[in-house]
Amino acid sequence: MSAPQDVVVSRRWFLDRMASISSAAAAGALLPASASGAVRARGAGVESLPLEAYRGPVREGVQADPTEASLAETIALVRRGALHPETLVEAYVDRIERFDGALKAYADRPSRSSLLAEARRVPAEGPQAALLGACLAPKDNFYTADLLTEGGSRVFEGFQPDYDATVVATMRAAGGLMVGKAQMGNLAGGRAQVYGTTTPTTRNAWTPDDDRYSPGGSSSGTATAVAARLAVAGLGTQTGGSVIGPGNRQGLTCIKPTFGRVSLHGVIPLSYTRDHVGTMARDVLDAAILLQVIAHPDPNDPRTLGLPGAPNFVRAATPFPGPGPAVRWPTRIGLWPGYLDQEDPAANALRQALVDRLGRTGNVQIVPEIRLPDQWEELTAPPLGGSHGDPTAFFVEHLRRDVRAFGDRLPRFLNGMLQSADTYVKVQQARMLLLHRMQTQLFTQCDVVLIEGTGPFDGTGLPVLGMPIGTVMDEEAGREVPAGATVAALPFGEERLLAVAAAWQAVTDHHRVRPPDPVG
Amino acid sequence: MRTPSERPPEPTDEELDRYILTRYALLGIDVSVLPESDPEAPMDLVRLLENAREILRQDVVAADFEIDPQFHLPVPYPAPFTRWTEDDR
Numbered sequence: 001m002s003a004p005q006d007v008v009v010s011r012r013w014f015l016d017r018m019a020s021i022s023s024a025a026a027a028g029a030l031l032p033a034s035a036s037g038a039v040r041a042r043g044a045g046v047e048s049l050p051l052e053a054y055r056g057p058v059r060e061g062v063q064a065d066p067t068e069a070s071l072a073e074t075i076a077l078v079r080r081g082a083l084h085p086e087t088l089v090e091a092y093v094d095r096i097e098r099f100d101g102a103l104k105a106y107a108d109r110p111s112r113s114s115l116l117a118e119a120r121r122v123p124a125e126g127p128q129a130a131l132l133g134a135c136l137a138p139k140d141n142f143y144t145a146d147l148l149t150e151g152g153s154r155v156f157e158g159f160q161p162d163y164d165a166t167v168v169a170t171m172r173a174a175g176g177l178m179v180g181k182a183q184m185g186n187l188a189g190g191r192a193q194v195y196g197t198t199t200p201t202t203r204n205a206w207t208p209d210d211d212r213y214s215p216g217g218s219s220s221g222t223a224t225a226v227a228a229r230l231a232v233a234g235l236g237t238q239t240g241g242s243v244i245g246p247g248n249r250q251g252l253t254c255i256k257p258t259f260g261r262v263s264l265h266g267v268i269p270l271s272y273t274r275d276h277v278g279t280m281a282r283d284v285l286d287a288a289i290l291l292q293v294i295a296h297p298d299p300n301d302p303r304t305l306g307l308p309g310a311p312n313f314v315r316a317a318t319p320f321p322g323p324g325p326a327v328r329w330p331t332r333i334g335l336w337p338g339y340l341d342q343e344d345p346a347a348n349a350l351r352q353a354l355v356d357r358l359g360r361t362g363n364v365q366i367v368p369e370i371r372l373p374d375q376w377e378e379l380t381a382p383p384l385g386g387s388h389g390d391p392t393a394f395f396v397e398h399l400r401r402d403v404r405a406f407g408d409r410l411p412r413f414l415n416g417m418l419q420s421a422d423t424y425v426k427v428q429q430a431r432m433l434l435l436h437r438m439q440t441q442l443f444t445q446c447d448v449v450l451i452e453g454t455g456p457f458d459g460t461g462l463p464v465l466g467m468p469i470g471t472v473m474d475e476e477a478g479r480e481v482p483a484g485a486t487v488a489a490l491p492f493g494e495e496r497l498l499a500v501a502a503a504w505q506a507v508t509d510h511h512r513v514r515p516p517d518p519v520g
Numbered sequence: 521m522r523t524p525s526e527r528p529p530e531p532t533d534e535e536l537d538r539y540i541l542t543r544y545a546l547l548g549i550d551v552s553v554l555p556e557s558d559p560e561a562p563m564d565l566v567r568l569l570e571n572a573r574e575i576l577r578q579d580v581v582a583a584d585f586e587i588d589p590q591f592h593l594p595v596p597y598p599a600p601f602t603r604w605t606e607d608d609r
Binding site: 010012013015016019196197198378382383384386388396399400402403404406407408410411414415417418419420422423426427429430432433436 | 540543544547548549550551553554562563567568571572575576578579581582583585587591593594595596
């Protein structure tokens, strides 16, 4: 059994790498050819998936409704000839046409006929068949040559790129079908809204008849599409919790990998140093399969170059064979201070059940309450834990054109104009200090940690995974809604996170519970 | 000469507002198109300035945070420079 990558990659090297990325941002990283499309993205590094991706059992009854099949089940069925990509497309488009009027998950969609034509061209074998017609929902900040890319904002209203983001091109090259561009919070902040207003659009799939309960932001539409079976899986982006947040609110399993694992070329940027692409799926194996497809170096994004190659995420996400449930590698799981001390007794009970179950899992040692690194509060709270200058630098021309287009997000984009140079330098220094202490003080106590918010892990580029742990009653919505757990790891610790989630999902069914369909 | 603990009086909200609006104008950004005060609007001038003042005052927190000027992060060892120089000859 080979060691997971988090123990073989130099922590000093990652610090050095992130410091270089910070310097690159200050040295003039530009909006990557956003308007000109001068550099054309190509599918990067499409390879055959590990065989584990196709070997999983397929649940009975899934073929009767292919939208119920997970991504792993879908590609297993297509590979065996038991399901055709055209049938998949018909099933998904039927559901989208029936329910998206209520759920409002999508901003733009291709026609049924064009999707069917694409489905007919999906090859049956080889690297170009890794995703075998899987119906996917990228967030609306990924460039798509055939669909609008508006970033959930009036700022980009009507924007039609002339090329695909690298990850979109990669998924297409692997046989994936983009069934729509998923709605998102205004310029990757908050929940999706009618442009120029604060009126919500996308609904949480678990409260389809009530827009008061948030779908989470900013990858709202992708989360709703995947949870409501309007897509089998999707991509979000995370600068401050925007993949894990909506995923946890909608019962999904999502992973935001280490900074640089996945190309950001052709993604509307928010921060050169904090943006991440993450996969959003119905279970851990699906999240790993999609990550395996898109985690490649991209010549168009220098942040992805020179990193350790992607390990076998799919294997890490499969249950570890043995007499009982076990995590694939010996793993110390730390608990954030106060993790089991929530105000809501129901939420607390779910967390307690998670910790108890993991504690009885092979290869696991629970570290009851980790100690936070020195000066945690100062280093993680604004201003030192912030990133004010980052979005401003990308959007000056848009700000000069008309500030009203930014709606309620205007302060986030203007604030960089006010932050002094000495504060900006101090923020960069503090971030490196935080990353150093997280590696030398936090992750010396444990290998992964159950956390509350993702902010400090986004700012330092560390991998994070969210997974469902049950449902709780939301009093306002009057419905059961999902609760999730969030786990973080060292740089390149994705395998470890996937292995923990795989052990949890091997003995629980929370990831198989689906929300109700909208009425009418 | 003041000691470090004796700081000049803090600027007032009005003084900061003038600074903020001047700064935006200098950079060619016109915020006067926003409504003055309209809680129903996605953004108005009152909220924008309130947020901006907070950001400016956070600079004081950053300035007060001391990082040892002699502190440095551990670097990869052995350093990669030798190899790079050979390759690049």
